[in-house]
Amino acid sequence: xxxxxxxxxxxxxxxxxxxxxxxxxxxxxxxxxxxxxxxxxxxxxxxxxxxxxxxxxxxxxxxxxxxxxxxxxxxxxxxxxxxxxxxxxxxxxxxxxxxxxxxxxxxxxxxxxxxxxxxxxxxxxxxxxxxxxxxxxxxxxxxxxxxxxxxxxxxxxxxxxxxxxxxxxxxxxxxxxxxxxxxxxxxxxxxxxxxxxxxxxxxxxxxxxxxxxxxxxxxxxxxxxxxxxxxxxxxxxxxxxxxxxxxxxxxxxxxxxxxxxxxxxxxxxxxxxxxxxxxxxxxxxxxxxxxxxxxxxxxxxxxxxxxxxxxxxxxxxxxxxxxxxxxxxxxxxxxxxxxxxxxxxxxxxxxxxxxxxxxxxxxxxxxxxxxxxxxxxxxxxxxxxxxxxxxxxxxxxxxxxxxxxxxxxxxxxxxxxxxxxxxxxxxxxxxxxxxxxxxxxxxxxxxxxxxxxxxxxxxxxxxxxxxxxxxxxxxxxxxxxxxxxxxxxxxxxxxxxxxxxxxxxxxxxxxxxxxxxxxxxxxxxxxxxxxxxxxxxxxxxxxxxxxxxxxxxxxxxxxxxxxxxxxxxxxxxxxxxxxxxxxxxxxxxxxxxxxxxxxxxxxxxxxxxxxxxxxxxxxxxxxxxxxxxxxxxxxxxxxxxxxxxxxxxxxxxxxxx
Ligand code: EPU
Numbered sequence: 293x294x295x296x297x298x299x300x301x302x303x304x305x306x307x308x309x310x311x312x313x314x315x316x317x318x319x320x321x322x323x324x325x326x327x328x329x330x331x332x333x334x335x336x337x338x339x340x341x342x343x344x345x346x347x348x349x350x351x352x353x354x355x356x357x358x359x360x361x362x363x364x365x366x367x368x369x370x371x372x373x374x375x376x377x378x379x380x381x382x383x384x385x386x387x388x389x390x391x392x393x394x395x396x397x398x399x400x401x402x403x404x405x406x407x408x409x410x411x412x413x414x415x416x417x418x419x420x421x422x423x424x425x426x427x428x429x430x431x432x433x434x435x436x437x438x439x440x441x442x443x444x445x446x447x448x449x450x451x452x453x454x455x456x457x458x459x460x461x462x463x464x465x466x467x468x469x470x471x472x473x474x475x476x477x478x479x480x481x482x483x484x485x486x487x488x489x490x491x492x493x494x495x496x497x498x499x500x501x502x503x504x505x506x507x508x509x510x511x512x513x514x515x516x517x518x519x520x521x522x523x524x525x526x527x528x529x530x531x532x533x534x535x536x537x538x539x540x541x542x543x544x545x546x547x548x549x550x551x552x553x554x555x556x557x558x559x560x561x562x563x564x565x566x567x568x569x570x571x572x573x574x575x576x577x578x579x580x581x582x583x584x585x586x587x588x589x590x591x592x593x594x595x596x597x598x599x600x601x602x603x604x605x606x607x608x609x610x611x612x613x614x615x616x617x618x619x620x621x622x623x624x625x626x627x628x629x630x631x632x633x634x635x636x637x638x639x640x641x642x643x644x645x646x647x648x649x650x651x652x653x654x655x656x657x658x659x660x661x662x663x664x665x666x667x668x669x670x671x672x673x674x675x676x677x678x679x680x681x682x683x684x685x686x687x688x689x690x691x692x693x694x695x696x697x698x699x700x701x702x703x704x705x706x707x708x709x710x711x712x713x714x715x716x717x718x719x720x721x722x723x724x725x726x727x728x729x730x731x732x733x734x735x736x737x738x739x740x741x742x743x744x745x746x747x748x749x750x751x752x753x754x755x756x757x758x759x760x761x762x763x764x765x766x767x768x769x770x771x772x773x774x775x776x777x778x779x780x781x782x783x784x785x786x787x788x789x790x791x792x793x794x795x796x797x798x799x800x801x802x803x804x805x806x807x808x809x810x811x812x813x814x815x816x817x818x819x820x821x822x823x824x825x826x827x828x829x830x831x832x833x834x835x836x837x838x839x840x841x842x843x844x845x846x847x848x849x850x851x852x853x854x855x856x857x858x859x860x861x862x863x864x865x866x867x868x869x870x871x872x873x874x875x876x877x878x879x880x881x882x883x884x885x886x887x888x889x890x891x892x893x894x895x896x897x898x899x900x901x902x903x904x905x906x907x908x909x910x911x912x913x914x915x916x917x918x919x920x921x922x923x924x925x926x927x928x929x930x931x932x933x934x935x936x937x938x939x940x941x942x943x944x945x946x947x948x949x
Contacts, residue, residue, distance in 0.1 A: 334525065546579055562588055
């Protein structure tokens with residue numbers, strides 16, 4: 293555990309080099325377990341998590357050596373010839389959740405792995421159910437006992453696996469497992485992060501047969517054996533982004549060397565929107581900022597969207613902007629731990645659910661603050677750079693990388709380039725990297741809008757309506773989507789989430805979907821804080837009160853009547869408006885039988901033809917609501933993507949009957 297002390301106020305100028313990617317290095321080091329022999333990795337960043345991974349490989353029986361060379365950065369040699377132990381102990385996993393990436397390789401090569409469950413961490417619960425679901429689909433027997441997960445399989449078998457959500461280490465774990473499995477594996481809804489692509493590159497070098505990494509569908513043809521390799525790790529896009537922000541907030545002028553601009557499109561777009569000048573130059577990206585910055589909204593998304601790992605740093609940038617910015621965190625549920633610390637330094641930030649509003653510009657003042665996760669710590673270093681006076685960051689667990697990034701940034705003004713033209717840019721996509729260095733700004737992908745759609749009839753009718761409006765979402769059709777629940781439709785710029793009808797408002801209100809389609813029954817019952825700009829006129833039905841034929845209810849009876857329903861809120865409001873005193877019983881289904889078996893006197897339920905009521909000898913007393921499905925939009929989404937949502941609604945409005 294370390295403290296960092298920063299004296300704020302310097303304008304950063306000069307050049308700084310980006311280290312190797314932490315999140316690429318961790319699974320790559322674990323991939324060494326898939327082969328027997330000595331692998332060599334270059335450009336390995338020197339930081340706490342990497343040292344934990346070295347230690348873990350050592351525990352498993354690998355011989356790990358490290359050295360540092362000026363050109364190659366950190367070099368790690370891993371010899372796995374003597375690996376026999378297959379247990380990742382709690383002590384190591386608890387300090388680094390990413391230790392879980394040894395699960396796939398150990399199971400694939402040794403037929404067994406025992407890995408401590410990671411538990412929660414500073415940024416949320418972070419379960420690993422998707423990793424386990426995938427291994428089970430590949431034939432592994434999974435047991436959870438005493439806080440450990442054990443996976444066993446004589447030989448894993450290829451399978452088709454559909455991730456319920458985009459998970460980076462989940463995709464990596466299963467890709468490694470499938471590399472040695474028997475037969476063909478398809479990973480659907482895979483993470484598209486550059487680190488996943490980099491791991492696939494490494495595995496293919498080892499002899500694996502992987503295609504599609506970097507897209508949401510990855511296919512893997514299992515092989516019997518893999519070989520150790522030598523490899524140089526890609527630069528860290530988050531460190532690069534952090535250094536660009538450091539330059540911008542200090543009104544500086546810094547060349548961030550050895551970064552790959554194609555991994556930074558979303559970050560660059562937002563920096564530019566904020567008024568930061570970003571120019572690709574030979575060997576890197578230059579950031580310059582003058583005058584006031586502009587308020588800019590972000591919503592974190594899986595790659596190629598704006599990375600959650602840059603959210604905290606961007607928040608500091610927005611304290612420099614004139615006006616209000618909204619920052620929405622959609623990946624992790626608890627990633628605002630830096631907010632109270634930034635508030636202590638004078639930032640004007642308000643949290644509302646998963647969105648924060650930052651108002652600026654504010655003058656930050658140095659204070660003693662506490663670090664939580666790595667990125668939160670980076671944001672405090674950034675805040676310290678612009679604060680008046682001295683900032684002391686306590687409880688920094690993350691090792692020298694954070695310190696050196698901070699120090700390099702702080703030193704940048706005094707430094708000459710140490711290694712101009714270093715070899716990184718040619719490592720992955722040489723041609724692209726080279727030309728980008730000298731041409732115009734890199735293209736910025738439009739972020740997909742996320743639409744939550746309920747299963748069943750509304751889904752079918754909504755797809756027809758979208759089609760009429762010229763928006764083809766048929767990939768989300770049940771027969772085409774199969775059991776997939778997240779369906780990106782690139783051509784339409786829309787990512788469809790298939791969810792339960794009653795969950796649509798929660799996804800939209802929570803910012804996980806920008807907009808959704810839900811019945812008026814669901815929306816009225818839940819009464820959430822959403823915009824409902826358009827009734828689509830689909831999924832039509834009625835909400836009615838019904839009672840048994842021949843047993844009419846006396847509303848003025850001296851005893852409490854009992855109404856059974858799935859919609860207690862709507863029912864209570866209706867009863868109140870009629871002045872009827874009654875008990876309301878919430879049921880989840882089979883409402884019609886409640887009066888027949890004596891649980892209720894009346895029911896409130898949805899009907900379309902009324903046939904089910906008739907079959908149960910119930911008669912309609914009155915209609916209390918005409919129901920059809922509506923578009924609902926979250927407040928943050930309306931602010932962040934108002935123009936695109938408006939134009940979508942305009943197209944739909946033109947075809948709604
Ligand atoms: N999730 C599940 N079940 C799973 C897996 C994930 O519910 O089986 C949920 C998580 O709880 C989270 C979301 O899915 O809400 C995404 O998690 P993901 O699995 O993608 O995260 P990760 O693989 O554990 C990696 C990076 C993180 C980065 C995230 C998101 C590594 C070693 N870590 O984590 O990096 O924030 O992807 O991009 O690659 C960091 O570098 O500081 C860091 C936290």
